[in-house]
Amino acid sequence: MVAAVDGLRALPAGGRARPPPARAAATFVGPGETKEGGRAGARVSRVGRVDAKAKTRAGWDWLRGPEPWTRRMLAGDLAIGGVVAILGLGVEEVSNASGPRMLAGAAAVIVLTLLRRRLPGGTLVLGSAVISFLPGAFFILPLVGWSAGRRIVGVGRALAAFTLAFTAAIVFSVIDEWSQMRPVLVIVFSTLMFLAMTVMPGLASRYWSQRRTLLRALQERNGQLLRERAMVAGQARLRERQRIAQDMHDSLGHQLALIAVHTGALEVDPKLTGRQREAVGVLRQASVAAMHELREVVGILRDGVEAPAPVEEAQPAARGVAGIAGVVEAARGSGTDVRMTTAGQPRPLVAACDHAAYRIVQEALTNAYKHAPGAPITVELRFEDDSLVVEIANGPSAGPAADGVVSGGQGLTGLRERARLVGGMVHAGPAEGGGFRVAGVLPYGAEPAGVEDVADDFGQQAQAQAQAGARGRGPGGEQPMDWAAVDRELAVRMPSRSGGVAMGCGIAFAAAVLLVIVFGAGVVLLIDSASEAMVDRDAFDAVYVGEAEEAVRGRLPSGENFMTAGAAGKGPTRPVGSECLALLAEDQPSGLGTDRIFRFCFKDGKLVEKQEYEAKQ
Structure with a gap:
């Protein structure tokens, strides 16, 4: 409102508006502008x-490096750094170091421990350099050496990092001890310590x-x-299953089709009696059922799934316990004396077990037809508490077996394998009083064999192929792969924890031996040097x-030793122009x-002063 009034007052006689004074625009601040400024400040603060x-977060990710750094790993690094820092404090206490030092x-040890994963080469060089001025960080050398050897990629980079660390250790040690001992001794001792504690x-x-x-990788x-x-x-x-399926389709399918066609034509022949026509009908139904089963088996061999029967064709009998009655009825229709009994409360089975029970009865009846024609057959189904027992027994043969009976010798073997895959078993053998007996035990809830069984089958087949290939070349003249030899060559295992612990103990023992050798050499050198640096009161x-x-020096040690370096200048003031031996x-x-x-101070070839005093190390 104030701005509007100011604008009206600024109108000249001609009616043109003039801009409001700059002072008013600059000095007026509304309440809304104050709130917006506060909100903007809050937004800036949040940003x-x-x-x-x-x-x-970015700094923390950089510190962790490429390796995952869990809380457990961080706690372990802090614990290791704390232990090494405590050991370093003991070293500093012995050397009478100051509190800040x-x-x-301790801070250097903690920092190097945390950075060794992210900067293995840098921590190696820095740790080798600081121990000359901070002896408390001495025990960090094995840790940074281990980390650098493991994490630096490339032999050239690792060699360069260790060389630079060695150079830093030698140079800073010589600089720190230049005024108190000989450089050659410092270089030798520092080299031995670097080899033992870092390399x-x-x-x-x-x-x-x-x-x-x-x-x-292996x-x-x-x-x-x-x-x-x-x-x-x-x-x-x-490929083999597809070849077998093709052969079965081309040969058996043609023959079964011919049987079905001829029996169908014979069934309507008016010259046949009712009994003969009934028998021919049984043959036709059997041939049609055989064609459906053949189609199912061919589908399984080709694709691994059952092939559905066309709607317009006759449906095959049930392939389970429910279809056993139909098989028995068909056997009776062919003139065979077959009796079927059921005991126990019927229970449902999984598909694989249900199909296995049907096949056991079918195969046992087929064998009885072939090898004991005319013998009575009993089929018994017993539903027990945990399994289904299927038993088929036939009496002694009423006559000789028919000539030309075709038998592949694989029927019972196939039944045993089928039962094994579903967790059951099949027994076949002579029955008491003559005849033959087939019995199968099938669980109610077992599932077909899993991937492990298939893998075992693959392994057995591969081994059989390798053994067959060792005897000669395979089909097509090609040499098969010797899988057994491949397994022996590639039988590698990752090192266990016990192996890693043993290796660590061996490394620690070797490092301890090397340290003992280094300290032993130092002690021997110290004893030898003491004889050149000490004198008794007499x-x-x-x-x-x-x-x-000349006479005095002849009775005294030479004094050229690191133990007395700098001691001559720590006592009272020396005589002017004299040369002293401490x-x-x-x-x-x-x-x-x-x-x-x-x-002892000498000047002009004579002893001019002798002093006894105490000096700090």
């Missing part, structure tokens, strides 16, 4: 917090990692070859000021960190 969280050493864990870690990678290749073998065996099996008292320098007294004070020094 800033989101950016901070995103940056924190001890804290710096050896790195080599062991690299060997262990490469071995695991190689074994994992295991994957072995699994791939086994899968390919199963596929090849399955394809060969499928020798000190036997020397008088004013004696010739030696350690054999009777040292009881407190740690302090040495008793005997100093």
